[in-house]
Amino acid sequence: MPRYFVEEYNISNLIIDNDNFHHLKTVNRVKIGEEVELFFNDVTYKVKITKINKDNLIFEIIDQFYYDTEFNFKVTIMQGYPKGDKLEEIIKHSTELGVYEIIPVIMDRTIVKIDDSKKQAKINRLNTIAKEAAKQSRRNYIPKINDIKKITEIDSNLYNVKIFAYEAECTNSDKKFLNIINSIKENDNVIIAIGPEGGFSNEEAKYLIDKGFIPVSLGKRILRTETAGLYCLSAIGAIKE
Amino acid sequence: MPRYFVEEYNISNLIIDNDNFHHLKTVNRVKIGEEVELFFNDVTYKVKITKINKDNLIFEIIDQFYYDTEFNFKVTIMQGYPKGDKLEEIIKHSTELGVYEIIPVIMDRTIVKIDDSKKQAKINRLNTIAKEAAKQSRRNYIPKINDIKKITEIDSNLYNVKIFAYEAECTNSDKKFLNIINSIKENDNVIIAIGPEGGFSNEEAKYLIDKGFIPVSLGKRILRTETAGLYCLSAIGAIKE
Structure with missing residues (x-):
């Protein structure tokens, strides 16, 4: 229907x-x-x-x-701007998986150049994609696709649970990610930062740690940038719903 | 490198x-x-x-x-054959997320018609995609893409943990899926059946239950066929690794 x-x-x-x-x-x-x-x-x-x-x-x-289709907390994905039409795929999957907001961020290893004059049209189109995906997956809430930002423009004070996927952490087999998911409480504001292809630069990792972000490993295998966010949202959904 | x-x-x-x-x-x-x-x-x-x-x-x-990149159990995805090139996307994502085998299955609601003469070439190509994805995500193991089968050709005795994603279960907010993941043990053979677009028919659901498959809900939102398997693999990875 x-x-x-x-x-x-x-x-x-x-x-x-x-x-x-x-x-x-x-x-x-x-x-x-x-x-x-x-x-x-x-x-x-x-x-x-x-x-x-x-x-x-x-x-x-x-x-x-x-129908209650929403988490009782908010999950924002800070997504390093990826190549090609990957951002569209990320928006479709993340919307199905319950994301609250996606902030596309131009990071050190972002390859794509986006003309300032085209940014607004791009964001409008991405918001339309989020709306259609929200319809399809019967979400009560249409996720917002924020304006394209720099990493230093993110107000980290808005969030009380802050993590970032850091490859250097990948040999680390502790259960940090699982423990953080388990600790999420009602009304929490969660932000998950995902690097573009190639991941975060060392400077970005330092900056994020400085802002209170915790580096986490997302399992034993190398995930592509378009898979990392889905992995996090799926894990949160399965554990908290 | x-x-x-x-x-x-x-x-x-x-x-x-x-x-x-x-x-x-x-x-x-x-x-x-x-x-x-x-x-x-x-x-x-x-x-x-x-x-x-x-x-x-x-x-x-x-x-x-x-490097240990593998689960200490095996997860097979029985995937209802989807439209377009979704199967390729499913293979790429699932390989990154640790799948052991994917069995493409022609189900009641599968729309695609695959010419018998083209099946082998198709499967060969899908195995090449799995191999490339395994390389990229540094897997120790190349997931096998099985021949295209009918649901009645799956030998359910090969698996000791059997679940299927059933939309009729979606209002059900119990923790069945989470409990099943938590119960997976070393060397278990897990199979997860995912319907094509439109899900399983009633007859298929009955058949699967008859074969010992447990219907599970994958959260509060409707997931597309290409998202359901990733959701399961991500949840298993986050909880068991």
Whole structure:
């Protein structure tokens, strides 16, 4: 069943308009009598289309229910800007896996050059990808893709659990990562920093440690940058949900 | 440093030949004096190239060491054959995350039609992808991509821990999956069955339960078929390593 994020006035006025209207009409080719799911403020409304106007759809509410799809804490991924379209894949997977926010960061070993004039369009497109992925995985919350930043622009005071994946730690077989996951509490703000291809530079590692980030090993094998975040989110999900 | 899986005679005769020779010569354009890593029987050999012949390379061993990159149990993914090139992505990610074997299975909701005459070429290509991914993530073991099978062709007696990801279980918030991971012991043979897009049919779910597979929920959100296996492997890695 198609599912749309709507606003308060859509529910109170029983109306679907703007982008959702166009998507339902042109992509789903919705007809009178068909059912659609609308989502607002943690509640899913099952509605039936009763009228199709030129610029909007009218519906009646058949049922409403509350699905809890979110962690009871927030996980932000600080992602070293990767090559190619990997960031899109990271956003799709991370959204399914419950991420709260992704901050793309230009790091020392980032290869991609992004023209300042194109940054905003890029971020808008990435936010659209997050929105579509949130729909597909029935998330209550659409993860935010933050503006492209430098590592020094991250306000580390916003987070109370701070880790970074550091390859130099990979021979280390302690259970630090597992212990940190186990210690996450309700309402915690977790940030996980992942380097781009090639990982963090020594200077970045020093900077992060200085800001209170704990270096952790993500298992015995070398993970690609596009896999590291998924590994963390999956582990957090399996252990904390 | 380039890294190659070799056989016993390569190490005992200090020679690199065949595919590895061609790859080193044409792709890496290796020169005399350069160092390469060779891998055989759980040991990594750091070697220096001393001579380049027409059909082979001669080397001397500089160092050798043992990296343990494997789980002390085996995890097989029985993967419902997905659309497009998703299987390639699944193989890359799963190899990084420690999978032992992947069995692509044509299931009731598999959409792709694979011509019998093309199956072997397809499997050969997928095994090459696994080999490259194993190299990149420095695995000691190259995961095997099995032939494309039907669900009834899987010998469930080979496995002593059997689970399948079943969406109907997703409202269920018990800790079954976590408990099963925690219970995995050394030398266990684990199999995780993942449906294609749309999941398992009711008949398949019944069949799997009949064969001793336990239905588990993979968290609160709907995961795509290409994410479900990674979620399981990541969780197993984080908890058991």
